[in-house]
Amino acid sequence: MSEGNSVAVIGSGLVGCFAALALQRKGYNVSLFDYREDPREKPNNEGNLRSINLVVSARGIEALTELTPDILEPVLQDSCELEGRMIHKMNGSQERQIYGLFGETLQAVDRFKLNNRLLDEITKVDDIKVYFQHKLRKLDLYGEKVIGVFETEDDNIVEYEFDFALGCDGAYSTSRSQLQRYTRMDYAQDYMDCFYVHLSIPPADEKGTPKITPNYLHIWPRTDHMLIAIVNPDGSFTSTFFGPWRLASELNSREKIKSFLMDNFPDAMELMGIENALDAFENNIKGALMCVQCHPYHSPDGKMIILGDAAHSMVPFYGQGMNCGFEDVRILLQLLEKHEFNRVAAFEEYSATRHKDLVAITQLAKDNYYEMSHNVATKLHMFKMKLNWVLGKVLRDGWLPLYTMVSFRAEIPYHKAIAINRRQNLILKFVQTLLVPIIAFGGYKSFVGIYGLVKKISKQ
Secondary structure, rough: OOOOEEEEEEEEHHHHHHHHHHHOOOOOOOEEEEOOOHHHHOOOOOOOOOOOOOOEOOHHHHHHHHHHHHHHHHHHHOEEOOOEEEEEEEOOOOEEEEEOOOOOOOOEEEEHHHHHHHHHHOOOOOEEEEOOOEEEEEEEOOOOEEEEEEEEEEOOOOEEEEEEEOOOOOOOOOOHHHHHOOOOOOOEEEEEEEEEEEEEEEOOOOOOOOOOOOOEEEEEOOOEEEEEEEEOOOOOOEEEEOOOHHHHHHHHOHHHHHHHHHHOOOOHHHHHHHHHHHHHHHOOOOEEEEEEEEEOOOOOOEEEEEHHHHHHOOOOHOOOOHHHHHHHHHHHHHHHOOOOOOHHHHHHHHOOOOOOHHHHHHHHHHHHHHHHHHHHHHHHHHHHHHHHHHHHHHHHHHHHOOHHHHHOOOOOOOHHHHHHHHHHHHHHHHHHHHHHHHHHHHHHHHHHHHHHHHHHHHHH
């Protein structure tokens, strides 16, 4: 390498751990810092009540395969395959919506277990030093070396020197705030009017038999709020309620919560047990959902860059947070190699080219909340989805639904996926316009007939 190869990675979450492993494979000497204690020393569920189960899609898989192929199998151990969505309607009926045009699936994983497995892989590597309970206080970028100042568990202040630093310390990033001292960074923080609280569905028996179909993301859409559930390896389901913050204030007694849950999710309450659901709703943390956007992501001298949630925190409704963060690492390493490990050139190109994709996926994730909580249950939307599906099956690469491009086609950048989808939507609207006179002339039976035909073709 033409430049120094010591690097500090701030944050031992998913992106930080993956970045540490990927950088080590490229010959860097890595030091990984986190203000928390080692999460592997905690009970399995402690500290995990603020985390929504993750899905690993093509972008995450491609990053793991390209940079750390030997750890792909162990880190995805105990993952559960998801074929699509299962929509639970108010009348108790269910509608299956398959994800992949040609059998593609997602992998559901527990964030806590995945993070621990990445840490297990890190501890096997001599060139990665891990410092838990080291809280970042300052990053000095003015000298020849980066000086990191940390506060330890016993309130001591310690300093370390590095050639550069990588900030992967999440939405409330300290490394980002340090970087803002050295570059003219645009920054925006946006809280969504939505809170979440974790519930759960236990397995049907001691053998771990799931109570509902395991290979689907289950959604109970109710216009401005919803319930979701994703299976765990033990046959239970991690379930999460999402709704506007006014509900957190209005549902201020056990009786009101019970009435609300029974009115909106009677079948889910039967699965959970109403008393268990009430205990969880009352006592579990009610988390906020925040988006962060900033630019640029680096210091001009090549001494620091931020990735993952530190650079682009997003809401979880497209399942792309971790996948996008892993893709950040893959693209950054590609640029370092392209520029022969000249960090100034690589970091500059990263900020210039990556920004439009990060803005695109952050907005897509916000927009998808309305789709999941409302659109997925409407007849018109389901008809459009089926038509989209048929065109994708028939035209193959000539027609790709947006979800396919985002989740299963890692070679298509997020911003290009949106541009392609806009063009396709114009065509879909035109086709729907042609069908309106037929439906108007034939009435409801005509609509049901066309919908049934498209639905039948889409299953072939």
